[in-house]
Amino acid sequence: MTQAAATEHHEPVENTSTGLNSRKLMMWAFLASDVMFFGVFIATYLVYRGKSLVGPYPSEILDIPITSVSTFVLLMSSLAMVLGLHYVKAGEKNKATLWILVVVVLGAIFMGFQFYEFRTFAHEGLTPRTNIFGTTFFILTGIHGAHVTIGVIWMAFMAYSSHFGQLRQDNALDLEIAGLYWHFVDIVWIVIFTVIYLISASDGPPLGVGPTIIHG
């Protein structure tokens, strides 16, 4: 690639053996490992799906309308993230700060939904120790929630940096790397929402076991 061509496309060639930025490559390598990390927990959930001998069962406790709203919130936070990055690269500081703040707010709302869900489940008798559904469900969604929490804190720092002019066009890669993490959290939830919620929502007790009587 010629220097003139590189300048034309605003894509500097990194002075590394791969020609790629090492920090960005590191983030992709981390995400690749996180794929397998989450993959194992999702696989474990599926392996033990429908094997709980006591309730509450997914059909008795999962609230699809509430989770659909939180899924939509997280999806829109990804849109806000990519818009924030676009405006940082364009040098529009105020718009960039605004959209990064939107990411923080939407991420916090998602965390609120998850807290509400966990609290409701606990109130209705489902904890990680109740049955195999509770164990696999809380571990998977809890670890995802921990990722979201880290992402929200990271984005709050990014919004702060953008507001005070420390996040600029020349170091937009900082936000791009944070954005990769945030989008990854979103795509993991896309899988969780489909597999754990929509597909498993009708799972009841195994054959020969009666439904749970929920007190509360």
Next chain:
Amino acid sequence: MANLWHKLTQHDGNGWWNLPHGPSNELNPPFEGPIGGAWFGNLWRTLTHGNVSHAGVGFYWLVGFVLAVITLLEVWLFTLEGLGGWFIPILLFLSVVKFVGVVAYFMHLRFDNRMFTFFFASAMIIGILIFSILLVIMKYGNQPVLF
């Protein structure tokens, strides 16, 4: 046939599954669409005002809108009865579409160096393999291997 193969697979043939080259090998060919093809390439150029290396604000909104519609579609399908054996495959398909949409356009893999795509795709393949092996072991693991 050779011409068709060239069109589908070679970069200058605007192959629809070809990812753009990144700075480490060569530039994105000018006027390349996100998934190739003349009509989509034209639409792409209109949406991004000719900026082929990265999408613009309008395109991001469009992708976000499509992802939101797919989510609504998933929830609507959930409320339907009578899909039977089609329910899970359809939901998984829609989930994959959303997954690819976010990875390709929001995470910029479609516009970025291929090595990032190889990294991520390799992890996905290994993850899915581990998952498949785990399911097979759990299903048949308690049975004699040969007799």
